[in-house]
Amino acid sequence: MTRRMHLAAHFPGVNNTTVWADPRSRSQIEFSSFEHLARTAERGLFDFFFLAEGLRLREHKGRVHDLDVVGRPESLTVLNALAAVTDRLGLAATVNATFNEPYELARRLATSDHLSGGRAAWNVVTSSDAFTGENFRRGGYLDRADRYSRAAEFVATARELWDSWTPDGVPRPFAHRGRHFDIAGEFGLPRSPQGHPVVIQAGDSDEGREFAASTADVVFTRHSSLEEGRAFSADVKRRLARYGRTPADLKIMPGVGVVLGDTAAEAREKAAVIRRQQTSPQTAILTLEQIWGVDLSSYDPDGPLPDIDPVAEPSLTRGRTRRGDTVAIAEKWRALSREKGLSIRQTVIEAGGRQSFVGTPAAVAAEMEEFVRQDAADGFILVPHLTPGGLDEFVDQVVPLLQERGVFRTEYRGTTLRSHLGLSEPPRLPLSSAP
Secondary structure (H helix, E strand, C coil): CCCCCEEEEECCCCCCCCCCCCCCCCCCCCHHHHHHHHHHHHHCCCCEEEECCCCCCCEECCEECHHHCCCCCCHHHHHHHHHCCCCCCEEEEEEECCCCCHHHHHHHHHHHHHHHCCCEEEEEECCCCHHHHCCCCCCCCCCHHHHHHHHHHHHHHHHHHHCCECCCCCECCEEEECCCCEEEECCCCCCECCECCEEEEECCCHHHHHHHHHHCCEEEECCCCHHHHHHHHHHHHHHHHHHCCCHHHCEEEEEEEEEECCCHHHHHHHHHHHHHHHCCHHHHHHHHHHHHCCCCCCCCCCCCCCCCCCCCCCCCEECCCCCCCHHHHHHHHHHHHHHHCCCHHHHHHHHHCCCEEEECHHHHHHHHHHHHHCCCCCEEEECCCCCCCCCHHHHHHHHHHHHHCCCCCCCCCCCCHHHHHCCCCCCCCCHHHCC
């Protein structure tokens, strides 16, 4: 039986994905931009539209990051507006589980699910960032392990709230006593059309994989090759059994880019131009400074990588920061540079690129199908390089070929996001969960 592919659209905004120098690029904050991409995604019968989130403008070397200056609107507000101009497209909001509270967020997500007729999704993210925490009255941040345990209890509590009304639509008294939350009262809304909004998890760490296996309906990940995708998929889906779940309960959807051309050579040339536009000389040095943690402005972007090691506690960038062993990353990048004879800018381009499908529409359709057929993914979250028209070519030229190959839907057969993803409505928690 042919496996069906799932597709979603990521709205590009802050970060250097969007080629802002392209005359076709428009605002990342005006509603018309969100509407254009969402309508295109729905015309292409995509599963959902995905919005990222940022809770504080990043700073680099004491200045607000250039790409953050124009700001990022609040996700759920934008998606609730999009619910009014779309009919079937799922609407996925990134909302932080470290700096919100379960009752309030469960209410906002349930409201979105009711307003959209069952199309809401929550991308659960956490933060260990004290700089971002300064924006909140509670302040501070959580250690890595604590933020995941808080997120797990947060999601479980939200699900209890969503199920707290009886099947007859009567609110029941609710009480939750846990390590992170101690709340009681009555929830303000009946169960929403999907039962629970779809839960998405983004991240690739061991803690993130475990959280996804125990909790998520969809994983938004990032892998640069078929083999890496297969290994990730096998690992995460193997973990499901310990939580009484099956591989069908979790969809793995890496973020990918797509560049099309009339010939393979033309597509490769376009992709190379786009990557150089996305990674200017200044961006290459900034990216390097985020890893090395020191001022590298004296280095030539077209020259070799620094021979010094990264500092132990970098402080140049405040806000979203790179994680992991920076010394190991530096060594990996040096090895890549030596092997291929790459400059700083070329190394950043080579090392930083996400999985991209580059070629003619027919070749791209075939390669995407191969990823799904070989269990490297259940589908893809497309991250276009143009805001907001970056999906137009894909929807017009690749979607029809996927449909001809029988790997993508030709119509929406359900009305909820869960129905698009082939996910069943979660069973209602037993009444004994109530006090």
